[in-house]
Amino acid sequence: MSQSQKKAILWNTIGKLSSQALSIVVSLIVARLLLPSDYGLIAILTVFIAIAEALLDSGFENALVQKSDRTNVDFSTVFYFNVTVSATLYLILFFAAIPISHFYNEPQLIEVTRIYALIVIIQGLAIVQRTKLMISLRFKEFTQINLIAVCISGFLGITLAWHGMGVYALLCQNISMQLLCTMGLWFKVKWKPDLVFSTDSFKQLFSFGSKLLISGMMHRIYTNLYSLIIGKFYAVADVGFFTKANSLSKLPSVQFTTIITQVSYPALCDLQNDDEKLKKQFYKYLRLNCFVVFPAMVILASISKPLISVVLTERWLDMVPYMQILCIAYMFEPIQRFNWYILNVKGRSDLSLSSEVIKKSIAIFLLIIALQFGVIYICYSILLYSIIDIVITIYFVKKVLPWGYWDEFKQIYPYLIASVISGVEILLINSMVSNCWTQLVVGILGVVTYWLICRLYKCRECNIIYEIKHLKS
Numbered sequence: 001m002s003q004s005q006k007k008a009i010l011w012n013t014i015g016k017l018s019s020q021a022l023s024i025v026v027s028l029i030v031a032r033l034l035l036p037s038d039y040g041l042i043a044i045l046t047v048f049i050a051i052a053e054a055l056l057d058s059g060f061e062n063a064l065v066q067k068s069d070r071t072n073v074d075f076s077t078v079f080y081f082n083v084t085v086s087a088t089l090y091l092i093l094f095f096a097a098i099p100i101s102h103f104y105n106e107p108q109l110i111e112v113t114r115i116y117a118l119i120v121i122i123q124g125l126a127i128v129q130r131t132k133l134m135i136s137l138r139f140k141e142f143t144q145i146n147l148i149a150v151c152i153s154g155f156l157g158i159t160l161a162w163h164g165m166g167v168y169a170l171l172c173q174n175i176s177m178q179l180l181c182t183m184g185l186w187f188k189v190k191w192k193p194d195l196v197f198s199t200d201s202f203k204q205l206f207s208f209g210s211k212l213l214i215s216g217m218m219h220r221i222y223t224n225l226y227s228l229i230i231g232k233f234y235a236v237a238d239v240g241f242f243t244k245a246n247s248l249s250k251l252p253s254v255q256f257t258t259i260i261t262q263v264s265y266p267a268l269c270d271l272q273n274d275d276e277k278l279k280k281q282f283y284k285y286l287r288l289n290c291f292v293v294f295p296a297m298v299i300l301a302s303i304s305k306p307l308i309s310v311v312l313t314e315r316w317l318d319m320v321p322y323m324q325i326l327c328i329a330y331m332f333e334p335i336q337r338f339n340w341y342i343l344n345v346k347g348r349s350d351l352s353l354s355s356e357v358i359k360k361s362i363a364i365f366l367l368i369i370a371l372q373f374g375v376i377y378i379c380y381s382i383l384l385y386s387i388i389d390i391v392i393t394i395y396f397v398k399k400v401l402p403w404g405y406w407d408e409f410k411q412i413y414p415y416l417i418a419s420v421i422s423g424v425e426i427l428l429i430n431s432m433v434s435n436c437w438t439q440l441v442v443g444i445l446g447v448v449t450y451w452l453i454c455r456l457y458k459c460r461e462c463n464i465i466y467e468i469k470h471l472k473s
Helices: 003-033 036-057 060-066 072-104 109-116 118-124 127-135 139-162 167-188 199-233 236-269 275-302 304-311 314-330 333-345 349-371 375-397 405-430 436-456 460-472
Strands: none
Touching: 036 072, 036 109, 036 118, 036 167, 036 199, 060 072, 060 127, 060 199, 072 109, 072 118, 072 127, 072 199, 109 118, 109 167, 118 167, 127 167, 127 236, 139 167, 199 236, 199 349, 199 375, 236 275, 236 314, 236 333, 236 375, 275 304, 275 314, 275 333, 275 405, 275 436, 275 460, 304 314, 304 436, 314 375, 333 349, 333 375, 333 405, 349 375, 375 405, 405 436, 436 460
16 A cells, blocks of 8 residues: 555545544534434435435546546536436436425425435536546545535534424424535636547447446435335434434444445556556555444444433434444444445446346345334344445355455454454443443543454554554654
């Protein structure tokens, strides 16, 4: 791993952790001021916005990163495509607001949908700028943009929630966040599109990106389908409980995995023709991700009840069992995501699409069965799917690269064992105490236990703190 890659990871980590820390604080403050039903209204619309976002990107971001001889004509072509599609998608969502409202029997959804859909237009103006920063590993700029956007949008969201604006506080917070990020990207990236749209460039990029478009759309629909289904068959408050549990439980895993993949994907693409070096770097990134994510998810599951009681108050305690199950489900996110990305690194977006079709078909089947028994069983279906996801994805990876299940398990098993031991320790101690604050402190003991076990195993990732100090110096 080069110095530039290590610095990119450092800045991306600082940016993600600091912006997410602020976002969490803002989210928790707003959650204390609003009702679960307010979150439920936004959650119902998330699947429609997610589909629009997938269509908007169309796999072009990954296609531009993967292409080694990209030109300004490519960037300009993608930009004009994004602008046109974003405007079209907004109009579709604008007119679809009425049938969406009738489907859920929620009249307020008409206005909420038309306001929330503005995010699609705003995002369409910034995809190229974001891609250019990613390709050049300029994550320091990402950090600056996100921190400013989170602070300002968070202040607006809290202020409006305090004044009783309900769901409109969330709308303002989300839209202003995206608008500020887009403005920041245009300010940082000194790029303007040429007055050109190349059909050849579009065809070349789309031939690779179209498969990622379908894969990405399937994944986005899947991840947001639960809120849509729960909103149809259960109360809006149930959607709020599930959505908040889902967002909090996946936060450490998804965010840290995103930090590493944003840096590793361009770096691994540079090694796509050297399988030995690719394997070596892939394992380094995978170990680093699991080293952080595994304990974070297990410890979060272990202290979820006192955490929710202290931070969100007891009116949110119904989400505790959801959060505990989902934390375990999402702890495998690094393995799923890295193996899926490696297919794209090798230019096999056809295999990544095939794997997604199989996985999502199984996921929907599991959801249909779980739906009959309640929200808790829907969470269990997500856990089961996460294991199936790994099995299927690695199966397809084996078609293009000489490694398999046992090879990857040998890389990460120490972190898994150490995390399980830490989680069991926290649960045993907390079963003997009743004070919420004491139970939260016990979580720190779990972190110490995990670290000591990893040192005993002589895990190389334990030296990451010293590497960070060296990079700073």
